[in-house]
Amino acid sequence: MTRPRSRRGGGRPTIADVARKAGVGAITVSRALREPGRVSEDLRRQIQAAVDELGYVPDPNARALASARAEVFGVLVPSLTNNVFAEVVRGIYDSLSDSPFRIQIGNTHYSGLEEERLLQVFGSQRPAALIVAGIDQTPSARRLLENAGCPVVQVMETGPDPVDMMVGFSHFDGGRTATEHLLQAGYRKIGFIGARMDPRSQRRLAGYRAAMEAAGLFDPRLVTTTPVPSSVSLGRELFRDALAKMPTLDGVFCNNDDIALGVLFECHRASIDVPKQIGVVGFNDLDMMQVSFPSITSVRTHRYEIGTRSVAMALAAIAGNPPEQRVVDLGFELVRRESTAR
Amino acid sequence: MTRPRSRRGGGRPTIADVARKAGVGAITVSRALREPGRVSEDLRRQIQAAVDELGYVPDPNARALASARAEVFGVLVPSLTNNVFAEVVRGIYDSLSDSPFRIQIGNTHYSGLEEERLLQVFGSQRPAALIVAGIDQTPSARRLLENAGCPVVQVMETGPDPVDMMVGFSHFDGGRTATEHLLQAGYRKIGFIGARMDPRSQRRLAGYRAAMEAAGLFDPRLVTTTPVPSSVSLGRELFRDALAKMPTLDGVFCNNDDIALGVLFECHRASIDVPKQIGVVGFNDLDMMQVSFPSITSVRTHRYEIGTRSVAMALAAIAGNPPEQRVVDLGFELVRRESTAR
């Protein structure tokens, strides 16, 4: 004898309202919306009319509960302000904007523990796919990914042992290529400057080191790093530190473009000629690298494409066509500019 | 005689499992998790133990369906890569990271239609709160916000007619202040350079114009704008256009710091002395403004705080204590630097 809970939903139309108005069963409305091919032309039109008239929008919560699958992409990135991840995320958004999938972003703040916590939270939603930055998950996070029951794409890097799929490039090779370029240009005392030494930065450093060692020029005093988050002003400071430590420095491979810009500005200020006295190479090739004076050589990475490609792979897997190539290396390009042209 | 749908959920524990293990009713588990104060110390511990042992995580979809309210903050921004919004979003994330609320971001791409569409989608989820950038919603979007049935915070700007709450500052005043500073420094032929002339940019331009007119110095040929998205390289190009149009230019107020940086680089390249020949002012005061050579005067805005403050206001409203002051002006500060010191 309980009366129905008088529309706690706040009165928005439900699938039953649409069904009534269209004179069909609720399930047919559901089908018309999700698998239009399985409903006759006639009914489909009728139902669409009812939907439009009522302004019906399916409740994703009810949908997820009933189908045990939410139309959500979970995305885990270590930072929201870092331009690099922002571009990846933009690629993901653009690729999904016309799909029914929503996006849930988690910010791990470069913390493995936080990543685990967020995977736990995401998992409880039964997402349609997970896209996570990096390949260095904790064992526990890796287990959560393996048991997620949905396609998983690790992005930003490639590596030997994907949880499921991967899209990225080799940071080691990027670091090595940048350093070799400086060597070929005739620089010898080449420093490495890096902030926020996350795993990707570490691998770029390793690439730098490999190149320097191969040339018999590696010296630990050439390396200046800090765990502090990267910024242009930090780049300037680190460069000053590096110069103080090693006044004969004649080149720097900067872990990213912000740092490189900071270096460039400090050179201006200290009247150090770039590229004559010091060669500068950045990483990522942000727009401003080509504009700065002098323009800065940088390693161009395909961040937006990493986003779009990872979505494409996940969508294919959801549709039942997991891509044959589970690890996609999008590579990078060294863009030579004035800052290393001497 | 239908057997239950053998755990379509994929076997993760439900509230019933926890209840059984703890020897209590399901509803008590639900309460222990949401309103611990209403469950006795004893049971609470027992339940917590069962939760930990089973690794139970509540299903947010079921929760949202049953309570007609999702623990989701909907956030609508016009761009994901624009540093300004990225900072606001970061503030929002940081403020909510310890709460049960998830965040759903929508990218409107500066389009009113897209904003409407996203509000529709968000609305179907019954979010706990909505945070939207800007105050220039279409009438239809405004209606959607008014009927959202949850706290709404408009951010980035302040204005006379909030849907519910507002956090921001006056872009008009910002533009005027920047321009007045240039005037006071003795510059006369002051140009305005702006890309992506969204409503906020328009108001900064209006502020610039007001200051110039008050000084009897306004000339439409001093204004150079484009609807193209902003970038450092675009700043350089627009500055060249501006100079070509008005070779006697002796100052520029740039609609944002990217543009200002592009202007600075072009000045370097063309051997134009900043600040002697040309004064440059930016907007937002990104980190690099203080590092560049010369350092660039800019209008510092409190982007991160806009994010944190908007969340605080929304949370208060959710808790039933809507803030007395519904429109919060966080202001801005003109930071004087070398680029206008002549």
Added chain:
DNA sequence: CTCAATCATGGTAGCGCTACCATTTGTCTG
């Protein structure tokens, strides 16, 4: 010591949707 008020706990009935059948209708084969 009684009775009302309070507190702690539980049962039931949905929230809005879809998976899983069942049913009806039309279509083709032999």
Added chain:
DNA sequence: CAGACAAATGGTAGCGCTACCATGATTGAG
């Protein structure tokens, strides 16, 4: 033209959780 089969539609029973009410235990006032 019967029988088999596919296509189109519908009914029922949950998905996992919480709102609402009911119940029993405890407390305090008179």
